[in-house]
Amino acid sequence: MTATETSRETGAGAAVHGGTPIGPRVIAFARDYAALILLVAVFVTLSIISSSFLSFTNIMNILNQNAPLAIIAVAGTFVIVSGAFDLSTAAMYSVVSVVAASIATSTGSVWLALLAAPVLGLVMGALNGLAVTRLNVHSFLATLASSLVYKAVAVLVTGGSLITVTTSGFSELGRGKVAGIFFSVLILIAVFAVASLLLNGTVFGRHVFAVGGNPEAAHLSGVRVDRVKVIVFALSGLAVGIAGAIGVSRLASGQPQAGTGLELQAIAAVILGGSSIYGGIGAVWRSLVGVFLIALIGNGFDILNVNPQMKDLVTGVIILAAVALAAADRRRR
Amino acid sequence: MNSLRISGTVALTATALLLTACGAADSAGSDGDTLKVAVLAASSQNGYNQAVYKGVKEAAAASGKKIDLKLLDGQFDSNTQLSQLQNVTSTGNYDGVVVVPNDGVGLAAAFPLSKKIPVATVLNPVGPDINKMEPQVDGVVTTVGVPPAMAAEKQADGVVTYCAEINPCNAVLLVGNLSTPLDVARRDAYNKVLGAHPNIKVVSTVEGQYDRDTSLKAISNVLQAHKDINVILSNADQEAAGAQIALQNAGIKPSSIYLTGAGGTKDAVAAVRAGTWKGAYINFPASMGKAAMEELVKAMDGGTAKAVVNADDIGGTEPYATKETLTKTPDFTGEWNG
Numbered sequence: 266m267t268a269t270e271t272s273r274e275t276g277a278g279a280a281v282h283g284g285t286p287i288g289p290r291v292i293a294f295a296r297d298y299a300a301l302i303l304l305v306a307v308f309v310t311l312s313i314i315s316s317s318f319l320s321f322t323n324i325m326n327i328l329n330q331n332a333p334l335a336i337i338a339v340a341g342t343f344v345i346v347s348g349a350f351d352l353s354t355a356a357m358y359s360v361v362s363v364v365a366a367s368i369a370t371s372t373g374s375v376w377l378a379l380l381a382a383p384v385l386g387l388v389m390g391a392l393n394g395l396a397v398t399r400l401n402v403h404s405f406l407a408t409l410a411s412s413l414v415y416k417a418v419a420v421l422v423t424g425g426s427l428i429t430v431t432t433s434g435f436s437e438l439g440r441g442k443v444a445g446i447f448f449s450v451l452i453l454i455a456v457f458a459v460a461s462l463l464l465n466g467t468v469f470g471r472h473v474f475a476v477g478g479n480p481e482a483a484h485l486s487g488v489r490v491d492r493v494k495v496i497v498f499a500l501s502g503l504a505v506g507i508a509g510a511i512g513v514s515r516l517a518s519g520q521p522q523a524g525t526g527l528e529l530q531a532i533a534a535v536i537l538g539g540s541s542i543y544g545g546i547g548a549v550w551r552s553l554v555g556v557f558l559i560a561l562i563g564n565g566f567d568i569l570n571v572n573p574q575m576k577d578l579v580t581g582v583i584i585l586a587a588v589a590l591a592a593a594d595r596r597r598r
Numbered sequence: 599m600n601s602l603r604i605s606g607t608v609a610l611t612a613t614a615l616l617l618t619a620c621g622a623a624d625s626a627g628s629d630g631d632t633l634k635v636a637v638l639a640a641s642s643q644n645g646y647n648q649a650v651y652k653g654v655k656e657a658a659a660a661s662g663k664k665i666d667l668k669l670l671d672g673q674f675d676s677n678t679q680l681s682q683l684q685n686v687t688s689t690g691n692y693d694g695v696v697v698v699p700n701d702g703v704g705l706a707a708a709f710p711l712s713k714k715i716p717v718a719t720v721l722n723p724v725g726p727d728i729n730k731m732e733p734q735v736d737g738v739v740t741t742v743g744v745p746p747a748m749a750a751e752k753q754a755d756g757v758v759t760y761c762a763e764i765n766p767c768n769a770v771l772l773v774g775n776l777s778t779p780l781d782v783a784r785r786d787a788y789n790k791v792l793g794a795h796p797n798i799k800v801v802s803t804v805e806g807q808y809d810r811d812t813s814l815k816a817i818s819n820v821l822q823a824h825k826d827i828n829v830i831l832s833n834a835d836q837e838a839a840g841a842q843i844a845l846q847n848a849g850i851k852p853s854s855i856y857l858t859g860a861g862g863t864k865d866a867v868a869a870v871r872a873g874t875w876k877g878a879y880i881n882f883p884a885s886m887g888k889a890a891m892e893e894l895v896k897a898m899d900g901g902t903a904k905a906v907v908n909a910d911d912i913g914g915t916e917p918y919a920t921k922e923t924l925t926k927t928p929d930f931t932g933e934w935n936g
Contacts, residue, residue, distance in 0.1 A: 425642065564822075
């Protein structure tokens with residue numbers, strides 16, 4: 266729960282709740298935690314109707330598959346809470362994917378290749394932040410433009426073709442396990458812990474909320490708004506780099522098409538989880554709820570062998586329902 | 599002048615310079631002896647389309663004529679490509695078109711063309727029937743491809759042979775994108791052939807979206823419910839490569855099942871040679887691009903182009919590749935990277 270939410274729900278909200286009958290309070294709770302409730306509902310439903318769903322291997326499978334997207338969404342929470350968008354995550358993902366694969370094939374060094382990904386992501390993210398702040402361009406347009414630049418770089422590096430990596434040990438990061446748990450899942454847990462602490466337990470986190478809530482007021486309060494914006498975009502790039510390292514390692518190949526659609530998936534997950542698209546309100550755990558709600562639907566449909574088009578239909582309806590419930594909650598308040 | 603005006607002036611000047619530079623590049627060599635050909639890629643960022651373009655360039659260079667090629671990026675978007683075809687045929691600046699249709703059915707809306715110039719199509723026909731290679735609209739002079747249903751049936755025949763002694767033989771269909779006519783035709787062809795054999799049970803049909811990661815996820819999910827799979831039948835090598843990783847992650851040796859893709863990437867040819875995959879339907883995109891350009895040159899010269907070029911016959915190896923068939927062409931490595 267965010268600092269903003271804490272004050273909203275346990276401060277003034279508690280006084281109001283104190284005199285409110287239990288029924289409306291339950292409804293208000295359901296609206297505020299719509300995505301989480303839907304996640305639990307889908308989880309329970311799949312556990313009942315599919316004998317294959319509720320197993321350690323399947324749960325680990327879901328976590329592992331979606332770890333890269335979840336890592337990007339976790340960092341994307343900072344961007345959206347700060348009142349901005351990052352539409353370049355997919356393009357950055359493709360760049361780090363092909364660069365890491367190129368380095369691995371040309372040098373034979375696994376660590377150099379995989380470390381290059383987050384470093385490159387951090388640089389590209391910082392450039393996004395500088396484009397937004399120094400050129401005073403809205404983040405939507407700035408990252409849309411940078412996504413074209415980054416995507417073009419990925420294609421130019423490869424000529425549109427896939428780079429297959431056969432370097433020994435390269436796949437270990439994406440496919441390796443310790444005690445039955447994929448490395449990617451452990452990385453996700455670490456990223457989640459650090460990001461939660463950063464957003465909820467530091468001065469920087471409060472500044473992110475302040476910038477997203479009211480940048481003018483934040484500026485007048487002494488917050489260095491531009492610096493906060495550059496940092497959140499840099500964090501987004503860093504997360505894309507980490508996710509890209511996992512992805513390229515898992516597939517043992519880099520390609521310019523890698524990550525297609527990731528930017529919208531990440532934004533959808535953050536918003537679906539309940540963070541505000543207008544900035545100032547959000548939480549890292551909410552983004553994970555959004556990611557795994559969509560992931561469970563995909564997993565369930567594949568297991569149940571339902572027509573793939575029905576998966577899109579149901580996913581769309583659930584996203585609409587969750588976001589509409591959250592919007593109704595905001596109007597009520 | 600404020601900073602906004604300065605920025606605007608700089609942007610306008612830069613744009614003008616860029617456009618001038620591009621225009622200069624485009625017009626280079628465009629005299630009366632030069633033929634101008636637009637190559638409409640479904641996506642110029644895609645390895646398959648790049649290989650087609652490579653073949654087109656080779657044929658243009660070998661033709662002995664001055665041919666100015668311009669590659670346009672369809673961005674895997676049917677409307678974008680339709681607009682591009684309408685633009686290049688209405689400006690009067692081009693003498694011919696080679697197109698890799700993103701959606702041949704939708705692209706038919708551009709016909710009849712504003713200016714009658716010959717169009718050569720690669721991989722997919724242009725017109726309402728995706729399995730009819732003969733020109734369906736006035737303006738298409740040659741189609742280099744094979745009916746997708748026919749190719750899919752050949753793949754499925756390989757499954758039938760493999761499953762002959764297995765009952766039940768559990769098969770997973772890993773199909774590209776079931777919202778496109780091409781992949782629906784392939785899925786239907788798979789089901790038609792496999793459905794005639796009671797021992798073969800299609801336990802799941804999932805989309806791979808021509809992407810390793812998507813296919814890895816889909817097959818990983820399917821393996822949670824079906825651990826006794828005998829066959830994974832895919833229409834794309836990228837998807838079969840993702841399925842291979844999913845099998846390995848699940849502790850299943852890919853060579854222990856009938857895993858097959860399509861497309862003929864270098865990785866796929868190597869996997870079939872190694873026995874990791876049982877087969878792959880080979881495409882020859884560079885040879886297809888070359889053949890399309892050769893026929894287009896004939897048409898631009900006022901001659902008659904061959905209406906249909908069977909893409910299976912031009913690559914120098916048996917299109918449905920198995921370890922056995924590939925031993926006959928030891929030098930063949932594939933014409934593109936996935």
